[in-house]
Amino acid sequence: MTPAARHFPNSEVSGAQTLFDKLWRAHEITRRSDGVSLLWVDRHLVHEGSHHAFAQLAARGIDLAEPHLTYAVVDHYAPTRNRENIADADIKRMIETLEKNAKKHGLKLFGLRDPNQGIVHVLGPEQGLTLPGLTVNCGDSHTSTHGAFGALAFGIGATEVAHVMATQTIWQSRPKTMRITVSGALGAAVSAKDIALHWIALLGADGARGHAIEYAGAAVRALSMEGRMTLCNLSIEGGARLGLIAPDTTTFAYLQGRPYAPQGHDWARALDDWARLPSDPDATFDREVEIDAASIAPTLTWGTSPEEALPITATLPDPAGLDPNRAARARDALDYMGLTPGRPLAGTPVDQVFIGSCTNGRIEDLRLAAAVIKGRRAKVPGLVAPGSALVKAQAEAEGLDRIFSEAGLEWVAAGCSMCVGMNGDLVDPGKRCASSTNRNFKGRQGRGARTHLMSPAMVAAAAVTGTLCDVRPLLEGCA
Amino acid sequence: MTGWTHHRGLAVGLPRESIDTDQLIPARFMSVPRVQGYGPYLLHDMRRTEGGTLRADFPLNRHPTASVLVTRRNFGSGSSREAAVYALVDAGIRAVIAPTFGDIFSGNAVNNGLLPLTLPSAAVDALLTTLGTDTTEVAIDLAQGHLRLGPHLYEFALPEVWREKLLNGWDDIDLTVSRAEAIATFRAGRKMAAPWVWPNH
Numbered sequence: 001m002t003p004a005a006r007h008f009p010n011s012e013v014s015g016a017q018t019l020f021d022k023l024w025r026a027h028e029i030t031r032r033s034d035g036v037s038l039l040w041v042d043r044h045l046v047h048e049g050s051h052h053a054f055a056q057l058a059a060r061g062i063d064l065a066e067p068h069l070t071y072a073v074v075d076h077y078a079p080t081r082n083r084e085n086i087a088d089a090d091i092k093r094m095i096e097t098l099e100k101n102a103k104k105h106g107l108k109l110f111g112l113r114d115p116n117q118g119i120v121h122v123l124g125p126e127q128g129l130t131l132p133g134l135t136v137n138c139g140d141s142h143t144s145t146h147g148a149f150g151a152l153a154f155g156i157g158a159t160e161v162a163h164v165m166a167t168q169t170i171w172q173s174r175p176k177t178m179r180i181t182v183s184g185a186l187g188a189a190v191s192a193k194d195i196a197l198h199w200i201a202l203l204g205a206d207g208a209r210g211h212a213i214e215y216a217g218a219a220v221r222a223l224s225m226e227g228r229m230t231l232c233n234l235s236i237e238g239g240a241r242l243g244l245i246a247p248d249t250t251t252f253a254y255l256q257g258r259p260y261a262p263q264g265h266d267w268a269r270a271l272d273d274w275a276r277l278p279s280d281p282d283a284t285f286d287r288e289v290e291i292d293a294a295s296i297a298p299t300l301t302w303g304t305s306p307e308e309a310l311p312i313t314a315t316l317p318d319p320a321g322l323d324p325n326r327a328a329r330a331r332d333a334l335d336y337m338g339l340t341p342g343r344p345l346a347g348t349p350v351d352q353v354f355i356g357s358c359t360n361g362r363i364e365d366l367r368l369a370a371a372v373i374k375g376r377r378a379k380v381p382g383l384v385a386p387g388s389a390l391v392k393a394q395a396e397a398e399g400l401d402r403i404f405s406e407a408g409l410e411w412v413a414a415g416c417s418m419c420v421g422m423n424g425d426l427v428d429p430g431k432r433c434a435s436s437t438n439r440n441f442k443g444r445q446g447r448g449a450r451t452h453l454m455s456p457a458m459v460a461a462a463a464v465t466g467t468l469c470d471v472r473p474l475l476e477g478c479a
Numbered sequence: 480m481t482g483w484t485h486h487r488g489l490a491v492g493l494p495r496e497s498i499d500t501d502q503l504i505p506a507r508f509m510s511v512p513r514v515q516g517y518g519p520y521l522l523h524d525m526r527r528t529e530g531g532t533l534r535a536d537f538p539l540n541r542h543p544t545a546s547v548l549v550t551r552r553n554f555g556s557g558s559s560r561e562a563a564v565y566a567l568v569d570a571g572i573r574a575v576i577a578p579t580f581g582d583i584f585s586g587n588a589v590n591n592g593l594l595p596l597t598l599p600s601a602a603v604d605a606l607l608t609t610l611g612t613d614t615t616e617v618a619i620d621l622a623q624g625h626l627r628l629g630p631h632l633y634e635f636a637l638p639e640v641w642r643e644k645l646l647n648g649w650d651d652i653d654l655t656v657s658r659a660e661a662i663a664t665f666r667a668g669r670k671m672a673a674p675w676v677w678p679n680h
């Protein structure tokens with residue numbers, strides 16, 4: 001009998017279940033009268049920003065319930081250059097605080113000098129800490145990334161981080177379920193990033209609010225783990241609580257042999273377990289959205305919310321034709337972004353580019369960007385920050401770093417870098433940046449910075465042309 | 480944290496959509512220890528010019544004593560940064576009224592005694608019209624679920640646990656510790672069913 005069935009004899013045990021239902025049921029310890037559930041947390045990932053939670057714990061004089069299920073990672077403040085001499089006192093203190101807290105509580109720390117260091121959402125999967133069937137929490141909204149493995153993974157706030165530390169559990173109201181089916185095949189140079197920006201533009205930045213999304217369909221099945229992580233990563237930008245993709249042979253092949261993945265007899269048992277996770281064929285969802293992959297063009301944002309995205313072939317909206325609320329918002333966004341209503345998006349000059357982040361800082365992303373850049377020169381400056389030290393080493397083994405450097409882009413050490421600028425990698429006020437990241441909020445990459453979100457291939461195209469442009473013609477003739 | 484039942488104060492309108500957590504507190508202030516107070520960083524880049532002086536025409540600058548914000552859809556969207564809630568609370572804000580909120584933001588708000596009050600768009604529009612660029616007296620009764628703002632009276636229902644947490648200033652850790660036995664039983668079962676959850680077990 002499953003734990004849920006043991007605690008809730010009246011709950012429906014038989015009947016078709018979705019992947020989400022199965023995960024929820026397997027982690028539900030108890031349920032309050034108001035329907036809010038206490039869930040067991042299998043993995044807790046903490047980073048420099050978790051200092052508030054450590055402070056709350058210290059103030060109450062309590063220890064971590066499960067230090068062996070808690071992993072500490074330096075990423076948000078990680079300097080991407082000159083790590084030996086951190087000049088900024090605040091950055092140094094943030095990193096040292098995490099180091100001290102990890103030591104005090106006996107946590108495994110992936111510190112600045114660890115050969116496996118990286119962005120928490122790149123590192124977790126890479127180390128095999130992220131597995132199908134687990135619950136994964138982190139005080140970071142892009143924890144949804146880990147759902148690509150069929151894990152129930154969601155971001156939490158600092159008070160909740162303290163709660164997980166103290167109890168290894170989290171109170172959650174059960175989200176509704178939503179399935180986004182992307183059928184057919186993606187066109188050339190169209191990627192998971194484009195699927196995500198496409199659906200968020202379609203449904204809105206709060207379009208999936210209160211929902212757990214399961215991504216399905218042939219185009220999703222065909223994605224690599226890297227692509228699946230990109231898709232789940234961006235779930236939160238459409239307002240969803242979390243994103244999920246059913247584990248399959250692609251998932252298992254990625255995980256086998258990773259340092260923290262089960263081995264031997266455990267691996268065989270785990271595979272058995274994981275094979276039962278996919279949604280039952282006749283399971284139903286609260287909402288269904290269907291998208292034809294062939295209808296998705298390379299997509300990028302023009303405004304200051306991820307929902308303000310358009311195909312590269314489109315023209316900018318004209319507030320004159322919108323309802324008053326939308327018009328005010330669009331006018332404000334166009335004004336902040338320094339764009340003219342009604343003009344084509346393509347051809348807009350950019351000042352710089354950034355390739356990296358937990359959305360698109362993995363090896364496959366760097367390969368795609370390098371394929372566009374190879375043999376060309378960047379017309380604008382730019383930064384390439386791999387998502388982890390392992391990605392960096394792999395890219396260097398493949399010679400990708402030289403392709404970027406020879407094109408005139410800067411190749412730096414792993415971390416969140418210019419995605420959020422906490423480590424000092426900022427976009428200057430008024431500068432336009434083509435970026436492979438996940439948030440185009442005002443000031444996200446620095447005060448007054450103008451961010452256009454797009455796939456790494458599209459960022460590479462912007463680098464070599466100095467403008468927002470369609471990557472597809474550039475790739476024609478490339479191997 | 481102390482709970483609250485009634486609140487009387489001044490409401491101010493911030494008629495914008497999707498005020499996200501990066502707006503609520505820019506990332507560069509997040510390394511500051513909480514004891515220093517996050518109030519000065521609330522909506523920092525919206526409220527101030529590049530030189531750092533307060534913009535005279537920004538609603539919260541015109542009415543710095545306001546304790547209730549009325550705003551448009553998708554407030555607090557974006558990240559899990561609880562510092563966004565700290566900035567609001569430390570600036571004296573007790574409630575934010577909007578048609579929709581970011582999910583993680585709402586949970587964080589309740590954990591810090593800040594009420595995220597959802598009203599239909601039409602109601603929010605009416606409140607914003609009443610407020611204009613001025614403030615209006617507002618009274619919130621958490622126990623009854625009543626909101627009075629100028630001539631408007633609305634009823635609202637909160638999830639029961641949110642209401643209890645706000646009323647009592649309760650903390651989840653206290654609530655959970657009382658379930659220690661159920662947690663221990665679950666843990667034992669989990670370890671049997673999926674030993675690989677504990678790496679190198």
Ligand code: SF4
Pocket residue numbers: 075076119120121140142357358359415416419420438
């Ligand atoms: S890369 Fe960006 S979005 Fe991802 S964890 Fe780091 S700061 Fe957050």
